[in-house]
Amino acid sequence: MKPLKVLQLLPALDSGGVERGTLEIARALVSAGHESVVLSKGGRLVEQLQREGSRHIARDLGRKSPTTFLQYRALRRLFEQERFDIIHARSRLPAWVAWLAWRGMPAHTRPHFVTTVHGMHSVSRYSAIMCAGEHVIAVSDTVRNYIRTHYPPSRWPHLTDDRITVIPRGIDPTEFPRDYQPSDEWLARFHAEFPQIGQRKVLTLPGRLTRLKGHHDFITLIGKLVADGLDVIGLIVGGDDPKRPGYAKEIRERVQAEGLGERIVFTGHRSDVREIYAISDCVLSLSSTPESFGRTVLEPLAMGRPVVGYAHGGVAEILRGLFPQGAVAKGDVDGAAKRIDAVLTGHADSARTAHQFSLAQMQAATLLLYANIASNPQLLSSTQ
Template sequence: MTDELELAEAGGDPSIEPASDKHLPPVVLQVLPALVTGGVERGTVDMAQAVLEEGAIALVASAGGPMVYELQRSGAEHVVLPLDSKNPWRILSNARRLEELIRLRNVALVHARSRAPAWSAWLATRRTGRPFVTTFHAPYGLKPPIKRLYNQVMARGDRIICISHFVAEHVQRHYRVDPGRLRVVPRGVDLERFDPSRVSAERVIRLAQRWRLPDGVPVIMLPGRLTRWKGAALLIEACARLARDREFLLLAVGSDRNRNLRQELEAQASKLGLGGRFAAVGDCDDMPAAFMLADVVVSASLEPEGFGRVIGEAQAMGRPVVAAAHGGALEQIDDAETGFLFNPGDVESLVVSLRHALDLPSEERAALAERAVEHVRANFSKALMCRRTLEVYDELLRA
């Protein structure tokens, strides 16, 4: 980190203006490692916008990243700090800098969204007496024992937001948290962006041409970052069995920085007779259009996810979703009503669910899409997520 990216030890960062008027609107500070891409980052930007719409001041501290521009364009402010570091000395240094920022800007509440910055934020809020909110985005691993201690800071919030009931149960079971401090606020889907009526035919055609998709061939899509635990190998094995009696194309859509894994999956597909039927197409900057190309969207995670944002996004686009029956997926899918569930890690169960989804008659497919869209709009919208989070903030500020 260059010196200009850090708050000075003595006099502070000259770019941070002290709050001279005590009657200014409340200042809400969110802290996270960086603003690169992902559900944590998207939720941070969404909440900053919601805070601004309430007439308050939105501050975000992170190590920076491509989403900083989007954040600042909305009117929120960004402070660069090396909060992506897990080094204990850096965490302590960040705590001092956050304490200085809290005092200079008269921050009313701090919301931490990840463990390393949460330790710094917790220390700073204890020194300044400010309310401290955390968000548990996942059931963090508990081994080795030092990891449980590292995770513990997320259970120290004055209010602890959990992104699903599954995560809330995990927190209560493993961290002995008073249920009165827990609040379940599911992740929210941007229903303006993920709306089939807003996706033009030109966008869909452009993407189909870029990926060289043949006309009339059903598409099975696995969205999300390409990692082993997302279950791509399991899905390839299931698709190899489907390929005995039907045509389709399997697309993995998402960051594929792990080149070795991509090569392994391509080799597995070729060995199982899926040569030419499997493609890892990498990142996509127009996921609504991508979902419109899918006949079935799959979430095949081998480990339970805290929520599983792509499930809600695909449902909002009216796509049939097949998901492993664990974690947050169980709260988003009513089996055979708004999607299809399969036994986690079970190839045969996945094959059965894929067949159900692919063989839906047009009328049943339309009815399932309508139910899925309504379910997302009623329970998992961005607007609802922001409103519930603001209620948590208000609860603490009034107290």
């Protein structure tokens, strides 16, 4: 098969799961001899993208303004000039502009249009653009079920089951190696920064300080375990949400009001999350709404660290495959406390190896999908 020329579109290249996945696929394309191009307004990851062999086109398609839609003509000219084989949209507003540009091209000359549904957005005409691809990638069975429920073929005739492919996100086992041990230097620095940890059992809740991540349940859980006589400390690993500073203030005040200031530590945003997973006796996932995937569950499990979490959405899929004894019903703090006690007292099995969620598998499945789409002239069709 001839080398492909693939364009991925997203708002920016700063940080986050969508951005990470974009770079992972770009790297795989280059490694396989294809041409990889990414369009975004830019960001701190552009340098890495280019260093790894991809080309970056700077264009802001993520600004929420009616004028953003007017860029579709310029984008269509770009498509015509570059002659991409695949256009892969990963976010709603860039997907709209790309679709408007793509739709106006002659069917026999335009590239194939692919979308990835990374999250379960509110159901609306605006969100529906992520199902307008000739082929749609779902990052989990949960997301596929969401698509089938809210965007049925009766309303979206092109979106038949064979045009939806589940490709779970993957992690690199060299980045999160099983049984990883931090260096003595890191351990000394971390314990000096957070001396409250001492010899206590460490329970970690990763994620930005937003209401959906379950921090109030985490505070309740730590208080319950301490009251039951367990010598634990809770780490809340994640930065404040700049858009909602009141929530961070709210949970910090609750920690102090309940006398848990020495038992719950706010680490802020960290770049050493791998090391924090490694020293954690148990990692928690307490999101109040179902996650589309659950990378912060998969990462510690891949390292062999136990995870206790609310079993809904993508988290339920990962726990079912790798650590079923860690699954509890949403909101069941008492059940979570019992599972944590079993983990801390050695009455839980080890996490299974995360073969089915490897980065290599995710990359290979995506490139295979690109190849199949590019070699299928019958796929070209108009979409809603």
